[in-house]
Structure formats: C-alpha cells, structure tokens
Amino acid sequence: MRVINDLAELEQAGLRHVVAALGNFDGVHLGHRELIKAAVTRAEQSGGLSAVVTFVPHPMKVLAPEKFPKLLTTLPQRLRHFEALGVDVAILLPFTLELAMLSPAEFVRRILREKLDTVHVYVGFNYSFGSGAKGGPDELVGLGEEMGFGVSVIEPRRVDDVIVSSTLIRGALERGDIDEAEKFLGYWPSVPGMVVQGDRRGRTIGYPTANVEPPEDLLIPARGVYAAWVSVSKDSLYPAMVNIGAKPTFKAWSEDVIEAHIFDFDRDIYGQTVEVFFRRHLRDERKFANVGDLLRQLKNDQITSYNILKNDNIPEFKHNKQIL
Amino acid sequence: MGAPVTDPRHAEMEDLAKRITGLCLSPEFTNLRRELEQLYRNSGSNRSARQAFQDALYTLMVQEEIDRYKAKLLE
Incomplete structure (x- = not known):
C-alpha cells in the first residue's frame, strides 16, 4: 500500500x-x-x-x-x-x-x-x-x-441491533469490556508502546514485567488485570497477563502504566516497541496485604489467562505445556 | 575438639538456616504451600509439591525482606 x-x-x-x-x-x-x-x-x-x-x-x-x-x-x-x-x-x-x-x-x-x-x-x-x-x-x-x-x-x-460507533467502543474499553469492544471492532483491541524501565516490583516474586509506555493520545482500557497476547516482533505473539494500573507520579494527574508479564519469556526487550492485544478482563486492580496473597492471586490469574488464550488457536501457543 | 571456626560465612549460613527454619515452621508457610500445591496439581503440574514448597518459601523470604526494609525506614 x-x-x-x-x-x-x-x-x-x-x-x-x-x-x-x-x-x-x-x-x-x-x-x-x-x-x-x-x-x-x-x-x-x-x-x-x-x-x-x-x-x-x-x-x-x-x-x-x-x-x-x-x-x-x-x-x-x-x-x-x-x-x-x-x-x-x-x-x-x-x-x-x-x-x-x-x-x-x-x-x-x-x-x-x-x-x-x-x-x-x-x-x-x-x-x-x-x-x-x-x-x-x-x-x-x-x-x-x-x-x-x-x-x-x-x-x-x-x-445486535446497535449501531456500531467509535463512541460505543470507547465506552466498552473504558469499562474494560473487551468482548464488547471486539464485537464492534471486528478484531482484538490493542495498544502499542515502547518497553521502558519499570520499578521491577514483579521481578522479585518471579513475575517480571515489560512496562509498556503507550502513546499519549491513545485510549487505554480500564484499570485491572487482563489476559492478553503480546506481539514482540512483527510475526510472533506471546501469551501474557497484563496489569493496567496507576503509575506513581509527581504530576497532578495520574497516568496509567501497562505491565505485561509474558509467560516463559526471558529476553531483554527494553527499548523495543511491542503491541498488547487484549483478550479478556480478569479482575479489577487491587492492593494485597502481603506478598503471599499477591502470589496466590497472580497464580490464579495465570491459570485463567492460559485457559482463555488456549482457545485462540495461535500456532505458536503450545497447549500441552505446563501452565505453572 | 575441633579447630575454632573463624570464617564469617559460617555465621551467615547459620543465620540463613535459622531464618529458613523459622519460615518453614510458620503457619503462613504451611497454608501458602498447601494452597499453591493444590493449585499446581489442579493445573496439571507434575512437580506440584516441590514447586509449591519452593515458591512459598521464596515468597515468604521476599516478604521478610520487605518487612525488614519497612522497619528500617521507620527507625
């Protein structure tokens, strides 16, 4: 083109x-x-x-x-x-x-x-x-x-008797309703961004994340945890779970940060542009009393994500592998 | 009678062994290990017991580090 x-x-x-x-x-x-x-x-x-x-x-x-x-x-x-x-x-x-x-x-x-x-x-x-x-x-x-x-x-x-419009899709994404957004878009909603240095919190408990900085003008889905695919280079998709949350900031407004934990992935991708394809909202963002509670939740999120993503028929995804 | 031990690593290792023992005997460890083992078994893992033990121990060690850091900040 x-x-x-x-x-x-x-x-x-x-x-x-x-x-x-x-x-x-x-x-x-x-x-x-x-x-x-x-x-x-x-x-x-x-x-x-x-x-x-x-x-x-x-x-x-x-x-x-x-x-x-x-x-x-x-x-x-x-x-x-x-x-x-x-x-x-x-x-x-x-x-x-x-x-x-x-x-x-x-x-x-x-x-x-x-x-x-x-x-x-x-x-x-x-x-x-x-x-x-x-x-x-x-x-x-x-x-x-x-x-x-x-x-x-x-x-x-x-x-479903509703006129498809960008406004409607925006509303769905703002609620974290990925299914509804996909229904009107005709494809998985996605956010591209550069992988930047994060605070490395997830790394300490075995959940390293790629911190994705989205373009300023782009709508980011509601805060929470999602099952997602991450495209690292043009032709490869990796299964992941993604957290969208408030980024600690000195600015008057709060910015959202996208943290993607890509399963079985240990490459250094700082500075690379990736794209996160959202598949399902799993739960809202929440704080945990201790690391044990966080780990329990992350393991459950990981299993749920796998079970959602395995139905997507992505050739690279190995269905018979160990989930955890 | 053996020779006196002067290597500082000995004290460090003894301290680490004490910490791990304390963590492994805590009810928090037992609960977390059990829950993780169940979760791993249900997800089809063939090394659920070992992985759960390791993850629970590691997590509580991280928690201990965080608690120690917070306490230091309050000093």
Whole structure:
C-alpha cells in the first residue's frame, strides 16, 4: 500500500481513476471496514485505484482540542488495517486551519477533483466535511453530480441491533469490556508502546514485567488485570497477563502504566516497541496485604489467562505445556 | 575438639538456616504451600509439591525482606 503524506506529494503522484473512501476511521471498526471494503471492491471491478482519504491529525484535535477524545488506534495501526483490507493508497491530508476554512464545494473541487481523479466516493451516513463541518452526505451527492463523480453513502452497520460507533467502543474499553469492544471492532483491541524501565516490583516474586509506555493520545482500557497476547516482533505473539494500573507520579494527574508479564519469556526487550492485544478482563486492580496473597492471586490469574488464550488457536501457543 | 571456626560465612549460613527454619515452621508457610500445591496439581503440574514448597518459601523470604526494609525506614 502506498502512503501519501501531503498535498504536494498527492499532486506529484498523478493518481488516476480513484475510488475514494473518506473518513477519519478511528478504530477501523466494522462500519468503517464495510465502507472501505466497498471502495476496494469497486476499484477492483473497475480497474481503478482504491484510496482512503483521511486527515492527520484528527480534525477535532485542531478545532476543539478540549473536546478531543482519546483515540482507539494510532496512525500506524490504522494504516495496517487499511492495508489488510486491500487499499491501494492511503492519502493522509495534513489538517490545517487553511484546509478547515474551505467550504464544502471548495473542498470537493480542490481535493477530490483537482488533486485526485476521483470517479467514485464512499462515505458514512454521518460524514461531515468542509468549513464548520457544514457539508453532509446529501451535499456531497449533489456536488458529485455537478463535478462528475459518483457518491455512495454507507448506511450504519448494526450488531445486535446497535449501531456500531467509535463512541460505543470507547465506552466498552473504558469499562474494560473487551468482548464488547471486539464485537464492534471486528478484531482484538490493542495498544502499542515502547518497553521502558519499570520499578521491577514483579521481578522479585518471579513475575517480571515489560512496562509498556503507550502513546499519549491513545485510549487505554480500564484499570485491572487482563489476559492478553503480546506481539514482540512483527510475526510472533506471546501469551501474557497484563496489569493496567496507576503509575506513581509527581504530576497532578495520574497516568496509567501497562505491565505485561509474558509467560516463559526471558529476553531483554527494553527499548523495543511491542503491541498488547487484549483478550479478556480478569479482575479489577487491587492492593494485597502481603506478598503471599499477591502470589496466590497472580497464580490464579495465570491459570485463567492460559485457559482463555488456549482457545485462540495461535500456532505458536503450545497447549500441552505446563501452565505453572 | 575441633579447630575454632573463624570464617564469617559460617555465621551467615547459620543465620540463613535459622531464618529458613523459622519460615518453614510458620503457619503462613504451611497454608501458602498447601494452597499453591493444590493449585499446581489442579493445573496439571507434575512437580506440584516441590514447586509449591519452593515458591512459598521464596515468597515468604521476599516478604521478610520487605518487612525488614519497612522497619528500617521507620527507625
């Protein structure tokens, strides 16, 4: 998949016969996936190029930073999903105030017509564009007729009679409801981050942890203990149990820290980027009166995690091994 | 009569043996060892007794270190 990072690069690229999927696609959830797949299919059938056109950073971060929600996915995660869906080109438009000032008609003319040879556009039912987000799907359909491209508006995707939305998924993760988040995302929610030096508390009782520092803007699931998979290098997944808890800090607000105990793993991975794929919330965070109580709980968490993870059919996972 | 022992390691080892004996005879150790052994056996471990003994002892040694450190801070 080709990635285009600005308007100049887009102009130079000279893309022809583009079928574009427009949106922010935070989370790349089931609704987004349906929309993007429709664009990819149409491009394949018509011999054109499928493109996702999205803004970086998220427009809300520029226009209303105080209302900007934590994100469900980082940009590299979104790009990975786009590629997996078969997208040919990801066009990342830098969201500047200048771009924000364009009227809906100007946006369509300057971006979709002049910079891209757009033949068809796919948007979600709640898509908005142009200055003050004044343009909606109906307006885009009208502008498409005027400027010679087709527009398809994708209806909301429902799961169990509920409309799939990023807000809904955010709520599920904030409650630690991984099953619900997965149901609407269509994949395991995950958090990437760099492994940093921790306080090495777990090491003393045989539970060394990789302390994962997540990106600042990313939503972290609720505090507690989780069964999870950890991807250390691109193609390997390791079974793990993960604690999300408050990090002792001198700052006024409390930051969360992700501590992953990877089973049967003794490699030094400080400074490496890993990704934690959450599978199930096991219990809330709690304090223990003594080390014995902590050990009892950790052993139970480990058994529970194994029993959950063994059903995931990950080839590297050896089902017949000793759990403890 | 043997020669007098002057090696300081002897005293250290004797002290360690006393600490381990004290820990192993404590009800806390017995309870933790039993619970862990049961847990390990249920999870299919074929060395549950040995592993439980070792983990319980190690855990109580860590706890002792923590208690000692806390007491030192309060001094």
